[in-house]
Structures are given as C-alpha cells and as structure tokens.
Amino acid sequence: xxxxxxxxxxxxxxxIWDFVIIGGGATGIGCAVDAASRGFSVLLxxxxxxxxxxSSRSTKLVHGxxxxxxxxxxxxxxxxxxxxxxxxxxxxxxxxxxAFIVPVYSFFDKFFYGxxxxxxxxxxxxLGFGKSEILSKDEMISRLPDVKIEGLxxxxxxxxxxxxxxxxxxxxxxxAVENGATILNYAEFFGFAKNLSVIDGVNFQDLETGEKFTVxxxxxxxxxxxxxxxxxxxxxxxxxxxxxxxxxxxxxxxxKFLPSNSALMIPKxxxxxxxxxxxxxKHALFGTTDTEISSAEFEPKAQEKEIEFILExxxxxxxxxxxxxxxLSIFVGIRPLVKSINAKNTSKLSRDHTIxxxxxxxxxxxxxxxxxxxxxxxxxxxxxxxxxxxxxxKCVTENLKIHETSEDFPSEKLNEDxxxxxxxxxxxxxxxxxxxxxxxxxxxxxxxxxxxxxxVAEIMAKELGKDETWIAKQIKIxxxxxxxxxxx
Numbered sequence: 001x002x003x004x005x006x007x008x009x010x011x012x013x014x015x016i017w018d019f020v021i022i023g024g025g026a027t028g029i030g031c032a033v034d035a036a037s038r039g040f041s042v043l044l045x046x047x048x049x050x051x052x053x054x055s056s057r058s059t060k061l062v063h064g065x066x067x068x069x070x071x072x073x074x075x076x077x078x079x080x081x082x083x084x085x086x087x088x089x090x091x092x093x094x095x096x097x098x099a100f101i102v103p104v105y106s107f108f109d110k111f112f113y114g115x116x117x118x119x120x121x122x123x124x125x126x127l128g129f130g131k132s133e134i135l136s137k138d139e140m141i142s143r144l145p146d147v148k149i150e151g152l153x154x155x156x157x158x159x160x161x162x163x164x165x166x167x168x169x170x171x172x173x174x175x176a177v178e179n180g181a182t183i184l185n186y187a188e189f190f191g192f193a194k195n196l197s198v199i200d201g202v203n204f205q206d207l208e209t210g211e212k213f214t215v216x217x218x219x220x221x222x223x224x225x226x227x228x229x230x231x232x233x234x235x236x237x238x239x240x241x242x243x244x245x246x247x248x249x250x251x252x253x254x255x256k257f258l259p260s261n262s263a264l265m266i267p268k269x270x271x272x273x274x275x276x277x278x279x280x281x282k283h284a285l286f287g288t289t290d291t292e293i294s295s296a297e298f299e300p301k302a303q304e305k306e307i308e309f310i311l312e313x314x315x316x317x318x319x320x321x322x323x324x325x326x327x328l329s330i331f332v333g334i335r336p337l338v339k340s341i342n343a344k345n346t347s348k349l350s351r352d353h354t355i356x357x358x359x360x361x362x363x364x365x366x367x368x369x370x371x372x373x374x375x376x377x378x379x380x381x382x383x384x385x386x387x388x389x390x391x392x393x394k395c396v397t398e399n400l401k402i403h404e405t406s407e408d409f410p411s412e413k414l415n416e417d418x419x420x421x422x423x424x425x426x427x428x429x430x431x432x433x434x435x436x437x438x439x440x441x442x443x444x445x446x447x448x449x450x451x452x453x454x455x456v457a458e459i460m461a462k463e464l465g466k467d468e469t470w471i472a473k474q475i476k477i478x479x480x481x482x483x484x485x486x487x488x
Contacts, residue, residue, distance in 0.1 A: 003429070009043075010043060010187075018217070018219065019043070020202045020215060022045050023046065023224040024048075025051055025052075026051075027377065029183070031380050032044045033175050034381045036176050036181035037179045038395065039180075040390070043182045043215060047186070047188040047207070048186065049429070050169055050170065051170075053225060053296075054226060054336065056436065057334075058369075059276060061160060061276070063161060064077045066116070066265070067273070078123045080369070081127065083373075085127025091404075094164055094171065096162055096163070098262075100157070100160055100263045100265045102158070102266075103140060104154055107153055109267075110156070114134050129160065129161065134155075135155040139155070140152060140154050145260065146258070146319050170405065170437075172403075175402050175403045186207040186208055192360070193216075197360060199217075199235065200216060200217065202215055218390060219387070220361070221364075221384060222364040222365070225336040228364050232358065235360045236358045242339055242366070243337065244337050245334050245337065248288035249333075250287030252284070252286075253283065253326050255284055257322045263277060263278040264276065264317060275313055277317075283444050287310065289306040296336075301332065325487075328447070329443055329444060329485045330486070330487060336366045353366065353367040353379070354367045355379060357387060361387055365379070378397065407421055409439065419463075420459065431456050431477070432478050434460065435453065436481075450478075453474075453475050
C-alpha cells in the first residue's frame with residue numbers, strides 16, 4: 001500500500017469513479033472494501049491519517065452491547081452479535097474471544113444479570129462465543145483475584161470479542177486496495193462539483209504537495225462520522241446539524257491492576273453506564289464515560305470529572321484500585337450520535353446507524369459502532385447503487401477474509417525495521433501516525449512514546465527524504481499532541 005502509487009491513480013484526469021468516499025475511519029474504509037470487492041472503482045479521501053478520529057479510540061470491544069440489551073433494543077443487539085461472529089471468522093488474526101466477568105453483590109443481581117446474559121447468548125445464535133455461567137464467590141475470586149470481596153455473592157461469566165481497532169482498520173485498508181480501491185490519507189476534501197444541482201465531482205488537496213484535484217464521480221459517500229455535518233453543509237448550505245457528539249475517555253494502567261486474563265464488566269455505575277476493565281496488549285484498559293460536548297475535535301481532551309469518575313467507580317470493585325499517579329495513558333474518542341428530539345442526554349441516543357440523502361445526492365452515513373461497520377457499509381453501498389443508477393452487484397463481505405499483516409504489532413520497543421515497514425507499506429507520514437496508530441505506543445504509555453519520538457522522526461526522515469527541519473517540527477508537533485494523553 002504505497003502512497004505515491006495511490007496519488008498517481010488519483011491523477012487519472014479522464015477517469016470517472018463509481019464511488020468517492022470521504023472519510024478514512026471504520027465506516028469509510030468499510031465502504032471502500034464493500035464497493036471495491038463488488039467490482040466498483042473507488043477513491044477514498046482522508047484529510048488526516050486513517051483512523052485519526054474515533055476509529056482508533058474505541059474500548060477495543062467487538063460486541064453486541066449488553067447495555068443495549070438492558071434498554072430493550074434487541075434488534076440492534078442481534079445485528080451486532082451477528083457482525084461480531086463474522087468479524088471473528090474473517091479477521092481471526094486480530095479478533096479473539098474474551099472472557100468477561102460481572103461481579104454481583106446481591107442475589108437479585110445474580111439472577112437478573114444471569115438471565116440477561118443468557119438472552120445475550122440466545123440472540124447470538126450459531127455465531128455465539130460461548131455459554132454464560134453463574135460463578136460462586138470462590139470461583140469469582142479465582143478468576144479475578146483483586147475483586148472487592150466485601151459483600152461479594154459471586155459473578156456471571158460471559159464471552160464477547162476484543163480487537164485492536166487501528167490495526168484492524170489498517171488491514172481493512174489493505175483489503176480495499178487489494179480489491180482495486182485507491183485510498184489516500186492527508187488528502188483534504190474542500191468542495192463539490194455539481195451538474196444540474198446533482199454532485200458529479202469532488203475537489204480535494206494533497207496536503208503534502210499542495211496539489212489540488214477535481215475528480216469526477218457517479219456517487220459520493222460522506223463517512224466522516226462526528227464531522228459529517230461540515231461536509232453536509234458544503235453540499236447544502238441550509239442543512240441542519242444531525243450530530244450531537246459525546247465523548248468517552250479511557251485510562252490505561254500497568255497489567256498488575258487487572259491480574260487476570262478475564263475482563264471485568266461493571267453493569268451499572270453511578271451514572272447508569274456500563275464500565276469495563278479489560279486486558280489489552282499486556283496492559284489494563286479502564287473505560288468508558290459518556291459526556292456531552294458542544295463540538296467534535298480531532299484531539300479531544302479528557303475532562304477532570306471523567307478521570308475521577310473512572311477512578312472512583314474502580315474503587316467499588318477492586319481491592320487495590322489504580323490511582324491517578326498510576327495512569328500510563330489517557331485517550332478520548334468522540335461518538336457521532338444522531339440527534340433525537342426525545343432524548344435529554346447523549347447516553348440515551350441511539351448507537352444505530354443513520355443514512356441521509358440530500359437533494360444533491362450526497363449520501364451521509366453516520367452513527368453505529370465498530371462492530372457493525374460491515375453492515376453499515378453494505379447498507380450505504382446498496383443505497384448509493386439505487387440512488388445513482390449503478391449496476392446491481394451483490395455484497396460479498398460476509399465471507400471476505402480481511403488482509404493479515406504478518407509483522408509483530410503493537411510494539412513497545414523501538415523497532416527500526418517496523419518503522420520503515422509502516423512508512424513504506426502503510427502510508428505512515430508523521431511520528432504520530434507511527435506511535436499512535438501503527439505501533440500503539442502512545443495509547444499504551446504516553447511517556448514512553450515521548451522518549452521514542454526523536455528516534456522515530458530520524459528513521460522516518462531517512463526513509464521519506466526529509467531534513468533536520470522536518471525532524472524538529474515533527475517532534476514538536478508530537479510532543480504537543482502527547483500532552484493530551486498524559487494525566488495533568
């Protein structure tokens with residue numbers, strides 16, 4: 001996957017693309033895989049790096065959503081559980097079964113959560129990950145040695161999926177390219193071309209060279225997630241905002257704070273949310289929150305109350321809970337929740353996806369979650385085919401194996417060969433690309449990532465033909481970005 005080659009393909013001036021997709025997160029890359037694997041010509045544009053936003057900042061779960069089960073949204077849970085099973089089948093190198101345990105401190109909760117998770121299993125059908133079990137107090141302590149013992153009545157064991165979001169996204173990008181798609185990061189969309197009020201072209205700029213492009217296309221998909229309203233506005237100035245963004249934070253600690261291969265699921269926190277403590281890449285990940293925000297940012301910041309919320313709730317379930325000084329990294333993701341006039345707060349808004357088509361034939365797809373990216377893409381491409389009179393071609397992604405990258409990711413060691421590989425074959429262009437989304441170091445240990453940054457910049461500069469000025473600028477930019485991942 002070479003960026004120079006991708007750019008060369010985009011320069012084919014006479015070409016009319018079947019699809020131009022704006023946005024290089026899970027939904028956009030998923031749409032590129034779907035359309036390209038059907039045989040359509042596809043150009044995908046991402047103004048930053050692939051997965052820069054929400055798609056690299058998830059809770060790392062492939063799941064049906066036990067919280068949606070409690071809300072009674074059985075159809076959403078059923079669909080997500082099916083997609084969970086397909087992801088395990090098609091990306092078994094990155095998706096694996098994960099044991100989760102729900103500690104219970106009353107016999108009523110033991111029955112209530114036990115019954116609910118039995119329904120969860122039933123809804124997964126043939127694609128189930130394993131049966132749930134009722135655990136005694138001793139069994140609970142054996143599986144989670146640090147669980148709070150006072151008042152403990154036992155627990156519920158169930159299974160869900162876990163993955164590395166940014167790594168899966170990169171392998172999906174490679175899958176799209178292998179099926180003929182052209183994908184570009186650091187390619188900023190800035191406007192539409194129209195014929196009789198219908199979009200027939202897209203304007204974008206290569207941010208590395210400053211070169212501007214106008215490409216012709218039969219269909220455009222806006223898959224920019226929490227930022228979709230700004231793209232919609234460029235198509236229709238009168239369009240009203242449909243996104244009510246919220247943010248969720250995650251705290252990363254040393255593995256000693258979760259001395260188990262099982263994850264902990266707290267079914268009801270002080271604000272009614274579900275909270276997880278999950279083993280991830282030899283660390284412990286705690287999250288998440290749900291905080292309404294006024295607007296989406298590319299580098300959202302954790303609020304003090306969010307950090308305190310996770311730390312305080314952890315105290316209720318661990319004998320030796322982590323403290324603020326134990327935080328290795330903080331990362332924040334934005335949820336592109338679709339507005340509802342009936343919901344008074346963002347935690348009650350639907351996580352299901354929404355497709356909107358405006359009068360210029362711009363198709364916007366937003367909402368949803370990582371687990372259902374494939375189904376979202378299938379829906380979007382099906383709608384775009386009908387809308388734009390394209391040839392009917394059947395979706396094949398249910399049984400499409402996702403590219404498997406053989407290199408050893410992530411890495412908390414400074415591996416020069418790995419850095420060269422991601423520059424050459426994964427379109428990494430900045431120090432942040434490498435340390436945040438290719439190696440995952442920034443998400444696991446922000447201080448360590450800061451130590452690595454100068455050497456990473458030197459290795460990249462040699463490979464990209466950059467000078468000392470570029471190196472100094474990259475280090476400065478990365479240091480500024482990393483501040484958001486450090487506890488204050």
